[in-house]
Amino acid sequence: MVRKEITHSIKASEFKAKCLALMDDVAISGETWVGTKNGRPIAELRPYSGGRIATPFGLHxxxxxxxxVISPLGDDLWKAME
Structure with missing residues (x-):
């Protein structure tokens, strides 16, 4: 199934105010937004097409x-570090 790409445009000042909400919207809808400055296209915000990070929490x-690394260290270790 080929997904039809829908493109919207947004002024830079409006993009600045709505950036995080637009990122969520793009992730859900798959649509592309073009940021404009003085009426000229400057940048695109589109869904990420790469793969997921294979490591936990994006670690190297x-x-x-x-x-x-989860359990508390305990009082003995803290005393040794004084």
């Missing part, structure tokens, strides 16, 4: 987590 792929 070579990063390795060893041990429990």
């Amino acid at each position: 792929p070579a990063l390795e987590i060893h041990g429990d």
